[in-house]
Amino acid sequence: MARFIIRRLLQMVGVVAVLSVLLFAWLRSLPGGTVSAILGERATPETRAALTEAFGLDQPIYVQYLKFVQRAATGDFGVSTGVLPGTDALQIFVDRLPATIELSVAALGLAVLLAVPLGYLSARRSGSPLDSGLVILSLVGVAVPVFFLAFLLKYQFAVEWNWLPVSGRQDSLGCTRITNFFVLDGLMTREFDCSASALKHLVLPSLALATIPFAVIFRITRASVLEVLGEDYVRTAESKGLTARVVRARHVMRNALLPVVTTIGLQTGALLAGAVLTEKVFAWGGIGDALARAFEVRDYAVLQVLILAAAGIYVFINLLVDISYAIIDPRVRTR
Amino acid sequence: MTDTATTPRPSRHGDEPLLSVRDLSVTFRRQGEEPFTAVDGVSFDVRPGQTVGLVGESGCGKSVTSLAIMGLLPPRGNTVEGTASFEGTDLLRLPADEMRDRRGRDIAMIFQDPLSSLNPVVSVGLQVTEVLERHRGMSRKAAQPVARELLDRVGIPDPDRRLKDYPHQLSGGMRQRALIAMALACAPRLLIADEPTTALDVTIQAQILSLLKELVEDTGTALVMITHDLGVVAGLCDEVNVLYGGRIVERGTRHELFANPRHPYTNGLLASIPRLDGARGAPLTPIRGSVADNLPWDHACAFAPRCSQPVDVCTAQTPPLEESGVRALRCHNPVR
Numbered sequence: 001m002a003r004f005i006i007r008r009l010l011q012m013v014g015v016v017a018v019l020s021v022l023l024f025a026w027l028r029s030l031p032g033g034t035v036s037a038i039l040g041e042r043a044t045p046e047t048r049a050a051l052t053e054a055f056g057l058d059q060p061i062y063v064q065y066l067k068f069v070q071r072a073a074t075g076d077f078g079v080s081t082g083v084l085p086g087t088d089a090l091q092i093f094v095d096r097l098p099a100t101i102e103l104s105v106a107a108l109g110l111a112v113l114l115a116v117p118l119g120y121l122s123a124r125r126s127g128s129p130l131d132s133g134l135v136i137l138s139l140v141g142v143a144v145p146v147f148f149l150a151f152l153l154k155y156q157f158a159v160e161w162n163w164l165p166v167s168g169r170q171d172s173l174g175c176t177r178i179t180n181f182f183v184l185d186g187l188m189t190r191e192f193d194c195s196a197s198a199l200k201h202l203v204l205p206s207l208a209l210a211t212i213p214f215a216v217i218f219r220i221t222r223a224s225v226l227e228v229l230g231e232d233y234v235r236t237a238e239s240k241g242l243t244a245r246v247v248r249a250r251h252v253m254r255n256a257l258l259p260v261v262t263t264i265g266l267q268t269g270a271l272l273a274g275a276v277l278t279e280k281v282f283a284w285g286g287i288g289d290a291l292a293r294a295f296e297v298r299d300y301a302v303l304q305v306l307i308l309a310a311a312g313i314y315v316f317i318n319l320l321v322d323i324s325y326a327i328i329d330p331r332v333r334t335r
Numbered sequence: 336m337t338d339t340a341t342t343p344r345p346s347r348h349g350d351e352p353l354l355s356v357r358d359l360s361v362t363f364r365r366q367g368e369e370p371f372t373a374v375d376g377v378s379f380d381v382r383p384g385q386t387v388g389l390v391g392e393s394g395c396g397k398s399v400t401s402l403a404i405m406g407l408l409p410p411r412g413n414t415v416e417g418t419a420s421f422e423g424t425d426l427l428r429l430p431a432d433e434m435r436d437r438r439g440r441d442i443a444m445i446f447q448d449p450l451s452s453l454n455p456v457v458s459v460g461l462q463v464t465e466v467l468e469r470h471r472g473m474s475r476k477a478a479q480p481v482a483r484e485l486l487d488r489v490g491i492p493d494p495d496r497r498l499k500d501y502p503h504q505l506s507g508g509m510r511q512r513a514l515i516a517m518a519l520a521c522a523p524r525l526l527i528a529d530e531p532t533t534a535l536d537v538t539i540q541a542q543i544l545s546l547l548k549e550l551v552e553d554t555g556t557a558l559v560m561i562t563h564d565l566g567v568v569a570g571l572c573d574e575v576n577v578l579y580g581g582r583i584v585e586r587g588t589r590h591e592l593f594a595n596p597r598h599p600y601t602n603g604l605l606a607s608i609p610r611l612d613g614a615r616g617a618p619l620t621p622i623r624g625s626v627a628d629n630l631p632w633d634h635a636c637a638f639a640p641r642c643s644q645p646v647d648v649c650t651a652q653t654p655p656l657e658e659s660g661v662r663a664l665r666c667h668n669p670v671r
Contacts, residue, residue: 241437
């Protein structure tokens, strides 16, 4: 197991290294550029040249890349030029990470907690009106664009009915910050009104972000349970007279969840992509929000850190998926 | 609707039947399809300690019969009629939770393919102990030595290690032994074995059959043996029911049936077995046609199109099941 994990971690380093080259070249081939973004269209060629030189953007790309790698090795990923000019790019990532994790965990939790039981129920009653309804609902969930749904939710629940906050992560209550996970901070400092406020702010964005993962996980669960219900070992379990609970948990779900776990890992990718849109709509102040802003102002340093980190997180989560797979499925373990 | 035996048949075991199946019919209904009657008025008895065979080719209704008795047919899309009384209780009318209490405790079942019948992600040990936990109220820890004992009894070497193993780590024969251990864990009074040796290779088949025979004799468990293999019947069964097209066409003790088959189908089955003492290169004697040629039972003999000696009445009238003692026969023109 240890060897497997080490090998996968090395793979992860490789993925990030290759991605960094592609990303570097791609960012610099985008139209516009840092200098135009800062100075605007009316700048004189002299000021442009001066700023270009100051950022080191006049050097050949491979030189820029080698310098980037050299500095990155010491933990220096450059300085923001547009999102928060003068701030360390890595610091921006670190500051905003908790907000995105909070949102993603809430969204994924919501998606999994709803999709898995409903997927099971749907499979058990396949062909019933409940099943058909849920299948249609999941289709709608995949089909509706995240940003559209986000605006829709916001308009209805926050603006029209005024039930939930329009944007942001928390009301200004002068809450103490410890981890920057606002819900957690409130619990740790016993400022429960802070946690409550943070939770209220979480509802709409996590709902918007959860729809696609919900729909996909629901469908996979349903299909997987349907397949397992027809397996001989489920009939064997029934022939032993085991209680419905044991048959369901030990014999149906333990097998049916294998493909679901893989799907959950893959959905974290969709989650990161969806977070950009959702965070933008709800002014969440997380990584997605910063990423969108960094694109607008061509903030190379911030873009590089955020995208590489996102890729690293994605690969890391799929490593966790593979490990959990080996825990659930003994056939993988002995291979 | 069908001719039934209600008179008790004498048996060398003499006791009251443990399981008495009467007029069992199972009809599958699918949307947009004609209803299909897989089992059509089947009646037979199993006495304590007796081994009864249900013999027939694929699709004759033998597996459906056993699943209906066990209450393991899919909950929707089928109708089960008739009775299956187990020590006086009709299993077919039992509420689902009471049937659940009996399965694995009073009646157990082993299936055809030992690999697909075992849960791949649960250890063999837990798959044995869970039956003991469920029906004997044992803790998992207390069930451990019992499970070890069971594996040992069905001839699995190194049972301590095997308890921790997963199904894919066991050989085919060992998997079937493990399944037998699970089935016998609570000393059921009736064991239904649905083609238990079909997925195994020949040497292992013989081992599993002799194991079953030994266990059944030791524990006094009655056994319903479902098979298409007359060799299995010859080695194991006291009494044999031959099924064709969802109905019993012939019944007799093993000895009677092998020595004196009356139904052309039984005769054909026996004649189609290759013989070691026959002439080399002698062609096999198949039963012509396939199940697809069957006529509906309601105004003919289903077997008539494949029969070696049909007469006119075979395609005009349903042959009744004529019974005398253990022997029963459904044929207009029997052999000899």
